[in-house]
Amino acid sequence: MGNNIMRRWPALMPVAISVLLYAFTVIVQPSALNWTAVTSIVMLTLLLSFASAGQTLVLIGGGMDFTVGAVMSASAILTAAIMNSQDGRFLPAFGAVMVMSVAIGLLNGVCTVKIGLPPLIVTMAISNVVSRLQYILTQGSPLGYASPAFIRTVTSQLFGVVPSLTLYALVLFPLMFYILNRSRLGHQVYLVGNNPVAARLNGIGVNKVVILTYVISAVFSGFTGMLGAAYMQSAKCQMFDEYAYNSLIAVIVGGTALTGGVGTYTGTIAGALLMVVLNNTLTTPALQLTPPMRNILLGLVMVLLLILYNRGKAVRQ
Amino acid sequence: MGMKRTLVLLLALVMTMALFAGIANSTGAPVDIRLASHNAVIEGNPYRVRYEADIQEAAADAINYGFNVSYASFVANMDASTEQRLIQNSIDDGYDIILANPVTATGLDHLIEKAQDAGILYINADCIYTSTDVSILNIATDQYYLGYHTGSYAGQVLGEGAKVVMIAAWDGNPANTDRQRGFQQAITEYGMDVVASGNHDWDAAKATQIMTEILNSGVEFDGVLISQCAEAALIAFDATGRAYPKFMGFNDTGEWMQRMVELNKDERVMDFMVLSNPPGVGGSALNFGLNILLGKELREDIYDDESISSILLPSKIWFTYDNMDEYLELANTMAPGDAITYWLTVEEVAEQYFK
Numbered sequence: 001m002g003n004n005i006m007r008r009w010p011a012l013m014p015v016a017i018s019v020l021l022y023a024f025t026v027i028v029q030p031s032a033l034n035w036t037a038v039t040s041i042v043m044l045t046l047l048l049s050f051a052s053a054g055q056t057l058v059l060i061g062g063g064m065d066f067t068v069g070a071v072m073s074a075s076a077i078l079t080a081a082i083m084n085s086q087d088g089r090f091l092p093a094f095g096a097v098m099v100m101s102v103a104i105g106l107l108n109g110v111c112t113v114k115i116g117l118p119p120l121i122v123t124m125a126i127s128n129v130v131s132r133l134q135y136i137l138t139q140g141s142p143l144g145y146a147s148p149a150f151i152r153t154v155t156s157q158l159f160g161v162v163p164s165l166t167l168y169a170l171v172l173f174p175l176m177f178y179i180l181n182r183s184r185l186g187h188q189v190y191l192v193g194n195n196p197v198a199a200r201l202n203g204i205g206v207n208k209v210v211i212l213t214y215v216i217s218a219v220f221s222g223f224t225g226m227l228g229a230a231y232m233q234s235a236k237c238q239m240f241d242e243y244a245y246n247s248l249i250a251v252i253v254g255g256t257a258l259t260g261g262v263g264t265y266t267g268t269i270a271g272a273l274l275m276v277v278l279n280n281t282l283t284t285p286a287l288q289l290t291p292p293m294r295n296i297l298l299g300l301v302m303v304l305l306l307i308l309y310n311r312g313k314a315v316r317q
Numbered sequence: 318m319g320m321k322r323t324l325v326l327l328l329a330l331v332m333t334m335a336l337f338a339g340i341a342n343s344t345g346a347p348v349d350i351r352l353a354s355h356n357a358v359i360e361g362n363p364y365r366v367r368y369e370a371d372i373q374e375a376a377a378d379a380i381n382y383g384f385n386v387s388y389a390s391f392v393a394n395m396d397a398s399t400e401q402r403l404i405q406n407s408i409d410d411g412y413d414i415i416l417a418n419p420v421t422a423t424g425l426d427h428l429i430e431k432a433q434d435a436g437i438l439y440i441n442a443d444c445i446y447t448s449t450d451v452s453i454l455n456i457a458t459d460q461y462y463l464g465y466h467t468g469s470y471a472g473q474v475l476g477e478g479a480k481v482v483m484i485a486a487w488d489g490n491p492a493n494t495d496r497q498r499g500f501q502q503a504i505t506e507y508g509m510d511v512v513a514s515g516n517h518d519w520d521a522a523k524a525t526q527i528m529t530e531i532l533n534s535g536v537e538f539d540g541v542l543i544s545q546c547a548e549a550a551l552i553a554f555d556a557t558g559r560a561y562p563k564f565m566g567f568n569d570t571g572e573w574m575q576r577m578v579e580l581n582k583d584e585r586v587m588d589f590m591v592l593s594n595p596p597g598v599g600g601s602a603l604n605f606g607l608n609i610l611l612g613k614e615l616r617e618d619i620y621d622d623e624s625i626s627s628i629l630l631p632s633k634i635w636f637t638y639d640n641m642d643e644y645l646e647l648a649n650t651m652a653p654g655d656a657i658t659y660w661l662t663v664e665e666v667a668e669q670y671f672k
Contacts, residue, residue, distance in 0.1 A: 031535025036557045040529050140363040141654035155556045232552060234572060234653050239522050283530035285513040
């Protein structure tokens with residue numbers, strides 16, 4: 001019964017756990033119930049869910065993308081360097097980021113399907129190359145700031161209450177839902193992830209589909225990196241590297257199977273919410289957790305959640 | 318007889334010139350010195366990139382003191398065995414000075430002894446090599462001072478009993494440990510109350526995240542004590558729309574200085590601390606070495622810990638709202654990620670630390 005519910009509504013459990021965790025936080029620290037907390041949780045969840053969008057697609061297609069963090073950092077650096085505090089430079093920055101992202105995505109995809117090595121190894125190696133290039137470009141030091149107008153589109157609050165980042169969600173979420181649930185590519189990704197041999201026998205260009213998932217993933221990562229540059233105002237090398245792991249965990253906690261073929265973007269958004277709320281809970285001053293203890297607990301909870309989802313996956317298979 | 322006297326005088330003159338050629342002087346040919354700078358890591362760390370650049374600058378400046386310093390840099394990438402191999406190579410290659418910022422604070426005794434036996438001057442820079450079985454000079458920035466100076470200033474502007482957030486750098490890192498001792502001393506002296514804490518691990522995104530999470534908890538506080546990455550923590554206030562605290566510090570980057578100058582340009586909006594942790598400490602360490610090669614002797618009263626010959630250099634540059642005007646040009650001309658840096662010249666080191 002429980003597994004059935006999880007299969008139908010994979011977002012349900014992470015959302016439920018998030019609500020419970022936030023309730024627990026408010027009980028131990030009543031001051032945690034405030035609008036600032038809610039809006040910042042929404043903002044951080046949106047950023048992580050944008051970064052995890054492409055990762056969801058790649059994982060459903062049977063791959064794995066460890067370049068998410070490196071592409072985000074590189075695009076943040078490009079954005080800050082091109083904008084250099086000047087308004088009106090969004091389009092050049094966007095163009096440069098997209099060219100770079102498509103190139104990295106193509107490299108990821110082509111290397112994965114042609115070399116035949118596990119995607120984890122291929123994308124980690126390419127991530128390393130992208131990180132090294134950041135140092136070559138910047139000599140380890142930030143090159144400038146995002147433009148004031150662009151910063152406002154990310155960090156301001158509409159009517160004083162709604163994070164402006166939600167405007168980006170109004171475009172990116174439907175786009176991702178369309179790709180996964182309505183487009184021909186989305187259906188093919190599920191088929192390839194389920195059984196690449198069967199997909200090939202059905203006339204699907206498996207390699208083409210896999211390469212496309214990596215390109216889309218890099219494009220989402222690149223654009224999220226731009227938003228990250230606005231959020232952080234400037235950009236440093238490897239600044240968003242942790243998003244490689246965080247996006248992967250958000251996707252898995254959101255019910256996407258590591259083996260491919262199963263998953264939803266709603267689940268990923270819920271997984272991102274859970275990650276953000278869990279971090280938030282562990283930092284609650286009333287719990288008086290030391291930073292090392294916080295990290296240990298975070299790791300243990302993650303392992304527990306992943307075990308839980310692995311069990312669910314076994315039942316599904 | 319006259320001829321002999323002339324020859325003796327000529328010989329004396331040649332010997333004197335040869336002697337002068339061996340030490341710094343402004344007229345003779347400079348003495349060639351080969352410097353090997355060994356680093357645990359450079360890439361990925363703007364501080365270490367600047368550290369190396371400053372050593373190169375100090376090496377170039379040594380020509381003014383009669384030294385022609387050629388420089389080579391080696392990086393172990395946090396691998397202790399690679400480090401040992403690289404130092405061994407430098408000993409075999411016959412460098413004159415080895416300047417090391419090692420992977421760990423012990424474990425190189427046998428190589429240090431080998432280097433010293435080969436007549437190489439071995440100096441440990443920007444951290445403390447703690448072994449008492451070898452005798453080397455340790456030159457580092459006084460990290461305790463950075464924490465204590467910031468904490469004391471916060472105590473003065475916030476008043477006794479103020480509630481503060483403490484965001485440390487990296488648990489277990491020796492520099493962080495010393496800074497935290499300094500912060501803690503000031504917190505105790507001024508009776509401040511730490512209501513929330515965290516670590517940013519010198520990661521800007523993490524600093525923003527931890528500050529955001531502390532703001533989300535709704536806990537009330539007057540100031541933020543932070544071991545660098547202050548500008549990243551400040552972003553959390555912008556993103557959440559929360560009012561700035563009464564005090565935040567310290568940091569030493571162009572970005573932090575520019576933000577503080579802009580924020581406080583019309584009136585005192587937020588007290589802050591800009592305090593240098595200069596990457597140029599490596600350049601200063603080199604100039605300790607050059608003074609030793611000049612035959613000068615270190616004073617006895619300069620050591621922080623005589624058993625390991627450690628000399629801690631106090632931070633030279635700091636400013637707050639009160640003396641901000643003196644540093645406007647510095648703040649406005651620095652690149653966002655650059656840290657305030659300087660190194661003590663051969664002459665300054667001689668004046669302050671040698672007999």
